[in-house]
Amino acid sequence: MLASLLPPQVTAVDTYHDSPEPHSGARLLFPQEEALVAAAVAKRRHEFTTVRHCARTALASFGLPPAPVLPGPRGAPRWPDGMVGSLTHCAGYRAAAVARDTTVAALGIDAEPAEPLRDEGVLNLVTLAGERTALRALAAHHPGVPWDRLLFSAKESVYKAWSPLTGRWLGFQDARVTLRPDGTFTAGLLVPGTTRAGTTLTGFDGRWQVCDGLVVTAVTVPPEHGARTA
Incomplete structure (x- = not known):
């Protein structure tokens, strides 16, 4: 489902089922990841494990070896050098999307x-x-x-794209989202964006879908990091 919202240079992996517990010596989490969920309840551990399995599967499509996916500043996942990505999970669904930073500035x-x-x-x-x-x-x-739930999801996707570009917090009321029935949306920033190579980020464009009991949204920022520019 998620892949239909993303351009071809982005690899998306999603699942409606959690990964099984490790067996026969298989390792689903790296030690650094294990430490993050050592005291977590089963539900949290399962979603954490499965979404990282999705991330590693997506990264493998670019020829990258398995590696820990650890949180960075403000909790956003840290990706291997040269890669960008995003994770999401909710009841009954886990997904990851990754791309090279030469083709996508943020996801x-x-x-x-x-x-x-x-x-x-x-x-x-x-x-x-x-x-x-x-x-x-x-x-x-x-x-x-x-x-209303769709608008909430769109703002979550906007924040996940904004955070790695700026290193700053973006509140729910710091962007004005316009939803369209055709499966697209725009988000205009109400705070200063960021500028690179003379291009100022003033907003984001995204896509959405409602299917299988889920609302899914996605924002892809092109390399000049200005899906919508001044």
Whole structure:
């Protein structure tokens, strides 16, 4: 499902099932990774293990050997030199997407259950007033899509793409997301972006899909790191 939202230079690996526990000497986690989930409950350990299996499978398609995928600043995964990527997991789904940094500047992916946000307070926290107005219009004309959850997921994907480019935090209300029924969205930054080679990042373009009980979103930033530029 995720691959359909990404360009061909990105390799995506996803699964609806967790990896089995190690057996016969197989190693699913490296010692550094094991240390991160040593005290975790089974659910957390399983999702952590499986999403890293997805990441290593994706990296192997570029000829890279298995290696730990460890969190860096602000919790974002650290990738091998020359690579960019993103991870996501939710109930019943785990996925990874990776690409060479010569073809993609940054990636952001997110998956959520395809159901409305349960708390109106959460909606107010993660959206702008104009976004809430747009959500009501979308729901009226295109019922059956959990537009509020989709907006939340889109902002998660935007943050995952933003963070490695800038090294800065991006709040939910620091970007204005416009969802379109055709499966695309844009995110305009309300804070200063970043500039490279004379190109200033002012926003992101993304794609979305609702399928198999899931909402999935993806943002791909081209090498000049300006999916939308000033």
